[in-house]
Amino acid sequence: xxxxxxxxxxxxxxxxxxxxxxxxxxxxxxxxxxxxxxxxxxxxxxxxxxxxxxxxxxxxxxxxxxxxxxxxxxxxxxxxxxxxxxxxxxxxxxxxxxxxxxxxxxxxxxxxxxxxxxxxxxxxxxxxxxxxxxxxxxxxxxxxxxxxxxxxxxxxxxxxxxxxxxxxxxxxxxxxxxxxxxxxxxxxxxxxxxxxxxxxxxxxxxxxxxxxxxxxxxxxxxxxxxxxxxxxxx
Numbered sequence: 001x002x003x004x005x006x007x008x009x010x011x012x013x014x015x016x017x018x019x020x021x022x023x024x025x026x027x028x029x030x031x032x033x034x035x036x037x038x039x040x041x042x043x044x045x046x047x048x049x050x051x052x053x054x055x056x057x058x059x060x061x062x063x064x065x066x067x068x069x070x071x072x073x074x075x076x077x078x079x080x081x082x083x084x085x086x087x088x089x090x091x092x093x094x095x096x097x098x099x100x101x102x103x104x105x106x107x108x109x110x111x112x113x114x115x116x117x118x119x120x121x122x123x124x125x126x127x128x129x130x131x132x133x134x135x136x137x138x139x140x141x142x143x144x145x146x147x148x149x150x151x152x153x154x155x156x157x158x159x160x161x162x163x164x165x166x167x168x169x170x171x172x173x174x175x176x177x178x179x180x181x182x183x184x185x186x187x188x189x190x191x192x193x194x195x196x197x198x199x200x201x202x203x204x205x206x207x208x209x210x211x212x213x214x215x216x217x218x219x220x221x222x223x224x225x226x227x228x229x230x231x232x233x234x
Contacts, residue, residue, distance in 0.1 A: 007064045017044050033103040035070040049078035067100045081113035101138040104173045111145040137171035144177040157189050165202045175207045183214035
């Protein structure tokens with residue numbers, strides 16, 4: 001890259017990294033996105049994001065990234081997530097980035113990359129919680145995937161279960177992420193998950209059964225518990 005970061009240089013690099021056949025594969029894998037898909041593998045985007053962050057004017061890329069391009073949107077998210085800036089500024093950038101998500105792949109790549117320090121957990125919890133109320137599919141999924149990655153802990157698991165039960169968004173990728181989250185709770189806090197599933201939860205039939213399915217398919221759930229789960233299907 002030149003001494004001064006140029007958006008055109010980054011786009012040329014993206015073209016060089018693109019694979020037409022992988023683009024076709026990605027379009028099938030992510031039919032939800034309306035963005036242009038170039039076909040670039042995530043590890044290559046991660047390397048490029050770190051290169052961008054070495055430049056003094058890396059914020060210029062965030063400000064000018066083409067959110068109509070699938071990979072450029074992911075790259076923007078990775079640059080934000082990897083950036084070593086104070087939490088206040090980072091959350092401003094995250095808030096601005098969230099509306100750019102229109103695919104499970106963008107959300108699920110961004111969230112695990114946004115590493116959280118223990119001292120930041122409470123502030124970020126308060127940041128993500130309002131998104132559980134969002135009627136927008138990938139805003140709600142963002143909150144769930146963040147919980148999945150960082151909040152299935154002794155301190156937060158009860159709050160997570162309460163938050164799950166209050167999510168009223170029935171979009172497909174929200175339902176699937178809720179089921180995934182419940183299954184992970186079932187693996188780490190089995191008794192709490194079972195009490196929730198057997199109790200008066202507000203889960204729709206699809207999400208409820210999908211949660212059971214994901215737990216049954218897990219090698220980290222005991223055979224005894226799996227037998228119980230099979231008998232709980234609606």
